Every structure is written in C-alpha cells, then in structure tokens.
Amino acid sequence: MGAALAALCGPLLLRIFARTWRPQIVGKDNIEAARGPGGGFLLALWHGRMLVGVPYHRELEMEVLVSPSGDGDISERLLKAFGYSIIRGSSSRGGARALREMLRAMAAGRVLVLTPDGPRGPQHSMNDGVAWLARATGYAILPAGFVCDRAWRARSWDRFTVPKLGARVALVYGEPLVVPRQASGAELTAASEELRARIIQAERTGCELLGVEADA
Numbered sequence: 499m500g501a502a503l504a505a506l507c508g509p510l511l512l513r514i515f516a517r518t519w520r521p522q523i524v525g526k527d528n529i530e531a532a533r534g535p536g537g538g539f540l541l542a543l544w545h546g547r548m549l550v551g552v553p554y555h556r557e558l559e560m561e562v563l564v565s566p567s568g569d570g571d572i573s574e575r576l577l578k579a580f581g582y583s584i585i586r587g588s589s590s591r592g593g594a595r596a597l598r599e600m601l602r603a604m605a606a607g608r609v610l611v612l613t614p615d616g617p618r619g620p621q622h623s624m625n626d627g628v629a630w631l632a633r634a635t636g637y638a639i640l641p642a643g644f645v646c647d648r649a650w651r652a653r654s655w656d657r658f659t660v661p662k663l664g665a666r667v668a669l670v671y672g673e674p675l676v677v678p679r680q681a682s683g684a685e686l687t688a689a690s691e692e693l694r695a696r697i698i699q700a701e702r703t704g705c706e707l708l709g710v711e712a713d714a
Contacts, residue, residue, distance in 0.1 A: 509579030516553035518663045519646070524703060525671035529558075532640040532674035536607035539674065542628050542693060543642040544701070545616035546656030548573070550644035551669060556581045561603045561610050563587065563596065565617035583608070604635050614693070619655035622698070629689040632677040639693055641672040643700030647708040657713070668704030672696040 532539035541560070543551070561583040564570045574584045585603065587596020603610055610631075615623045632639050645668050646661040661667055675696060677689045698712075705712040 519667045521667045523669045528671040532638040538607045540639045541611045545613035546658045547644040558609045624694040626690045638674040641696035643670040643704045645704040668707045670700040670704040672700040
C-alpha cells in the first residue's frame with residue numbers, strides 16, 4: 499500500500515528529504531480567504547499527494563482524518579511527528595465517532611484536512627461527504643494540489659507520491675468553495691463535482707509551474 503512508503507521514509511528521513519525540496523506556493527491568499535469567523539476551513543486534496551505537503555503546514559493547526567487501518571497507523575505516526583492532530587475513522591469504521599471529533603475540531607476553529615478519494619479510492623473519485631460537512635458547518639472548502647517534478651510513486655490505487663531528494667514542489671491553493679446551508683441534494687452533488695474540478699485544476703497549475711505532465 500502507498501502508506502508503506504511513508505513508513506520507509508519515517509519522520510527523520512522525511513525531514514532530511516524535505517530540507518532539500520524547493521517549494522513554490524501559489525494561491526497563498528486563498529488560505530486566508532477560506533478562513534471563517536473562527537479561523538477554520540476544510541482543506542481538500544487527493545490521498546496520494548498527502549506526503550508532499552506534510553512539511554509545510556505546521557502553523558495552520560490542522561487536524562487530519564486518517565483511516566482506522568494499518569496504513570492509517572503508519573500515517574498517524576508520521577503526521578503526529580510533524581505536529582498534526584489526528585482523527586481516526588472512515589465511512590465503514592468509526593464513522594460516527596470521527597464525525598463528532600470533526601465537528602468538535604471545526605467548532606474550535608481548527609483546519610480539517612480531508613482526502614475525498616481516500617481511504618480506498620478509486621483515485622480522484624469524489625463523494626458528497628466534504629460538501630455535506632461544508633453545508634452543515636458553514637466552513638469553506640479550500641481545494642489544494644500538491645505536486646513535484648521528481649518522485650517515487652507507489653503501485654497502489656492512489657499512486658502515493660514521495661518526492662525525491664532535490665525535487666521541486668508546488669503547493670497550489672485554489673479558490674475556496676462555499677456550500678450554502680440551504681443547498682439541496684442535487685446542489686450538494688454539483689458542489690462535489692465542482693470541488694473535484696478545482697482540485698484537478700490546482701494540480702494542473704502546479705504541474706505547469708514545474709513543467710511536468712499532469713496525471714489527472
């Protein structure tokens with residue numbers, strides 16, 4: 499599985515690698531634009547890109563939803579080493595408890611990180627879960643694309659990405675998406691498709707910046 503590569507990296511090795519990466523940030527103003535009155539928002543990116551962005555968000559007080567699986571155990575250890583808080587759960591295991599913890603975190607003004615195509619794929623798939631949370635809480639969704647020019651990619655469903663030493667990294671934040679509280683079911687689905695399009699566009703923008711081919 500992809501997260502096994504994260505285990506091989508480990509926190510220490512990831513720190514060593516990240517010191518050699520050359521990050522470029524696009525759309526940083528969108529981070530502030532996404533903040534609600536309490537300071538929080540939902541950050542949405544693809545599951546396979548998670549590791550690319552891990553070293554760069556300590557100041558945002560993030561909580562990450564991680565699946566209750568063996569791969570999730572690996573991800574939890576890695577993310578905690580970089581200062582992230584963890585919520586364990588998925589639609590099939592621990593979902594109700596995870597939802598309560600997510601709502602608690604959002605009420606406290608935390609940034610909640612979600613991967614719409616995780617934990618089992620298919621890659622770049624989308625359901626209405628993120629849009630539902632945005633509608634229920636009033637939080638904006640910040641679409642993000644984290645890409646690099648040179649990487650190892652796992653043969654897992656998400657093509658889990660580990661940037662190589664000296665890689666150039668692009669962190670692209672798209673225009674925030676707001677889902678009205680009165681949105682209907684059809685409007686919720688439309689918002690989810692719009693979110694998918696914005697994540698894909700964020701990755702394409704990053705790939706264009708780095709001069710590499712997008713895989714979405």
